[in-house]
Amino acid sequence: MLEINNLHAQIDNKPILTGLDLTVPTGEIHAIMGPNGAGKSTLSYVLAGRAGYEATEGTAALDGHDLLTLPPNERAALGLFLAFQYPVELPGVGNANFLRTALNAQLRARGEPELDALQFLKRVRAEMKRLSMTDDMLKRNVNVGFSGGEKKRNEVLQMALLKPRLAILDETDSGLDIDALRIVADGVNAQRGPDFSALVITHYQRILEYIVPDRVHVLAAGRIIRSGGPELAFELERDGYARVIADAA
Amino acid sequence: MQSATSSFLARFEGLKSRLPGDLDVREAACERFGATGLPSRAIEAWKYTSLKPLAEISFAEPLSDASDIDPAHLPGFIALLPDFDLPRLVFLDGRFRADLSVLPELATVTNFAVAPRLGPFREGTLDALNTMLAEDGAVINVDPGVDAGTLLLVNLAQDTRGRPVAFHPRHRIRLGAAARLELVEIALGEGIYLHNPVFEIEVGDEARLTHLRLQNESLHAFHLASVHAQVGRDAVYDSFTLTLGSRLARVEMDVRLAGTGGTAHLNAAQMLAGEQHGDFTTCVLHQAKSCGSRQTVKNVLAGHSRGVFQGRIEVARGADKTDGYQMNQALLLSPDAEIDSKPELEIFADDVKCSHGATVGALDEDQLFYLESRGIDGKTARAILVRAFIAEALEKLTLAPDSEAVIRAYLDARIEAGFERIAA
Numbered sequence: 108m109l110e111i112n113n114l115h116a117q118i119d120n121k122p123i124l125t126g127l128d129l130t131v132p133t134g135e136i137h138a139i140m141g142p143n144g145a146g147k148s149t150l151s152y153v154l155a156g157r158a159g160y161e162a163t164e165g166t167a168a169l170d171g172h173d174l175l176t177l178p179p180n181e182r183a184a185l186g187l188f189l190a191f192q193y194p195v196e197l198p199g200v201g202n203a204n205f206l207r208t209a210l211n212a213q214l215r216a217r218g219e220p221e222l223d224a225l226q227f228l229k230r231v232r233a234e235m236k237r238l239s240m241t242d243d244m245l246k247r248n249v250n251v252g253f254s255g256g257e258k259k260r261n262e263v264l265q266m267a268l269l270k271p272r273l274a275i276l277d278e279t280d281s282g283l284d285i286d287a288l289r290i291v292a293d294g295v296n297a298q299r300g301p302d303f304s305a306l307v308i309t310h311y312q313r314i315l316e317y318i319v320p321d322r323v324h325v326l327a328a329g330r331i332i333r334s335g336g337p338e339l340a341f342e343l344e345r346d347g348y349a350r351v352i353a354d355a356a
Numbered sequence: 357m358q359s360a361t362s363s364f365l366a367r368f369e370g371l372k373s374r375l376p377g378d379l380d381v382r383e384a385a386c387e388r389f390g391a392t393g394l395p396s397r398a399i400e401a402w403k404y405t406s407l408k409p410l411a412e413i414s415f416a417e418p419l420s421d422a423s424d425i426d427p428a429h430l431p432g433f434i435a436l437l438p439d440f441d442l443p444r445l446v447f448l449d450g451r452f453r454a455d456l457s458v459l460p461e462l463a464t465v466t467n468f469a470v471a472p473r474l475g476p477f478r479e480g481t482l483d484a485l486n487t488m489l490a491e492d493g494a495v496i497n498v499d500p501g502v503d504a505g506t507l508l509l510v511n512l513a514q515d516t517r518g519r520p521v522a523f524h525p526r527h528r529i530r531l532g533a534a535a536r537l538e539l540v541e542i543a544l545g546e547g548i549y550l551h552n553p554v555f556e557i558e559v560g561d562e563a564r565l566t567h568l569r570l571q572n573e574s575l576h577a578f579h580l581a582s583v584h585a586q587v588g589r590d591a592v593y594d595s596f597t598l599t600l601g602s603r604l605a606r607v608e609m610d611v612r613l614a615g616t617g618g619t620a621h622l623n624a625a626q627m628l629a630g631e632q633h634g635d636f637t638t639c640v641l642h643q644a645k646s647c648g649s650r651q652t653v654k655n656v657l658a659g660h661s662r663g664v665f666q667g668r669i670e671v672a673r674g675a676d677k678t679d680g681y682q683m684n685q686a687l688l689l690s691p692d693a694e695i696d697s698k699p700e701l702e703i704f705a706d707d708v709k710c711s712h713g714a715t716v717g718a719l720d721e722d723q724l725f726y727l728e729s730r731g732i733d734g735k736t737a738r739a740i741l742v743r744a745f746i747a748e749a750l751e752k753l754t755l756a757p758d759s760e761a762v763i764r765a766y767l768d769a770r771i772e773a774g775f776e777r778i779a780a
Contacts, residue, residue: 197740
């Protein structure tokens with residue numbers, strides 16, 4: 108379960124989050140929608156622990172563990188996964204090696220046995236088969252020369268492999284065509300279960316047709332200003348952010 | 357400035373009656389070296405590298421003789437030697453140790469002390485110093501058409517009870533037409549010493565020499581190496597130099613592409629920290645048509661270290677269809693590290709493709725965060741990115757299938773240890 112209380116955060120001394128409260132119970136998928144500049148990406152980076160995104164007040168905890176004092180890798184080992192809006196290219200780093208290093212680092216941090224090359228290959232191939240991906244993605248360098256859709260698929264593969272407790276999807280739908288969107292959505296839906304929760308951060312309602320959220324929250328000016336069921340996404344789509352924000356004020 | 361220079365000249369006077377080979381060539385080298393001494397930074401080619409720390413040291417002759425060190429008393433650092441089962445030529449303080457060596461079956465090997473051949477006389481100061489004082493070295497011949505496999509050339513060094521020593525091995529490697537050899541050179545040591553090797557290399561027509569140089573000297577040592585290679589028609593000289601050790605290193609590579617269709621790779625990586633200084637200086641002479649040369653030089657610099665790359669490509673008149681490429685990149689892990697890069701292209705032919713480039717930067721924050729967000733700790737993430745940065749200079753290296761896995765594993769382990777050291 109993710110619990111955020113009164114979270115304030117700033118970048119370069121500029122306040123972005125201004126008292127954000129949010130609870131995502133385990134097993135649920137919540138969406139955060141908001142206009143540009145509302146603090147959507149900041150929220151995901153603050154939770155994941157990116158340098159430069161400074162929490163100045165409040166708390167954020169995953170399954171009772173305080174996140175804000177931990178380095179990013181330890182947050183990942185607790186089960187936090189951030190799917191990037193723009194997955195980063197790593198020239199010279201083989202994808203298979205990267206995935207195995209990441210998986211083993213998390214297993215080690217949790218005191219579980221690591222996978223050798225063969226065990227890993229078996230595991231990753233099984234996940235890829237489930238996601239209808241080809242092996243060829245393993246042989247390439249991480250995200251180098253990948254199309255936008257391939258990069259997002261690689262994010263989904265990482266999520267499937269690392270089996271997070273909480274996945275944050277930061278505008279994963281941006282720049283995706285319908286087919287790629289469906290693959291990403293299928294990947295998330297495949298993780299759905301009593302031990303998995305997700306925070307889908309998006310500007311548009313479209314992705315929520317494929318990943319149906321349990322709750323929808325509206326983020327504006329650094330705070331959650333309204334929460335509701337899946338129908339709230341359609342209301343936003345119909346009336347626009349300005350109207351919903353004005354009504355909430 | 358006279359301390360090292362005078363100790364070298366005095367040593368020559370004392371030794372010359374006992375030195376092997378043509379004394380006239382040695383006298384000429386002595387005259388050349390005596391006239392200028394060690395090069396100063398006033399000389400253009402030495403603008404970025406000062407030999408001052410070396411010049412202040414008086415170097416003695418190593419005491420160890422071919423027979424007087426029990427293998428059981430060899431220093432602990434030889435544990436760094438790969439334990440794989442390959443023929444090896446081992447030198448201790450520049451002197452051949454038959455008892456520690458395993459001769460190859462398919463190459464003819466003797467040592468310089470037995471078969472001295474100096475010259476042709478070269479103008480460079482480092483060459484002159486070596487020519488004056490060379491006592492030993494490897495002389496390797498591979499007959500035409502023979503694939504001699506992989507051969508290790510190991511140089512172990514140590515100062516003598518705290519006294520700095522200097523040695524000047526002279527190596528000569530010759531591949532006949534269509535011959536092949538993979539030479540893996542490893543330099544290891546302890547204490548203060550000067551290792552000043554000269555390589556004279558001939559790669560015959562259609563022959564292929566892979567020359568892997570792993571310089572892992574003592575951090576108090578000086579490594580001043582010169583490699584002269586002549587590459588024949590459709591022949592390949594494929595080299596990779598890894599500079600990890602020594603307080604001050606300068607590697608001069610001078611390669612002549614003398615026959616049509618020849619190829620030279622002068623790739624390198626330097627991983628330096630503290631006050632280390634690493635200089636990789638090359639000159640590729642394209643003398644014949646349709647030759648290619650590639651130089652990818654990667655520098656990973658921490659602390660107050662300084663990396664230097666000077667790369668010169670000369671394309672002679674008539675050397676059409678030349679393809680020359682040069683790239684120098686530096687990753688600065690500290691604000692106090694420095695890189696100096698000087699490309700020089702001199703082109704006298706038409707229809708030539710020559711390019712060069714240089715980049716300098718720090719580790720990419722986005723890449724680091726991406727790795728860390730997947731559960732990889734910061735230090736490992738940095739190591740992965742450093743390894744990836746170096747990979748491009750390594751990927752061109754062709755290794756013999758039989759030994760490729762062990763050599764690459766050894767190389768990876770050295771790079772990893774290098775990163776551990778400079779990241780500390």
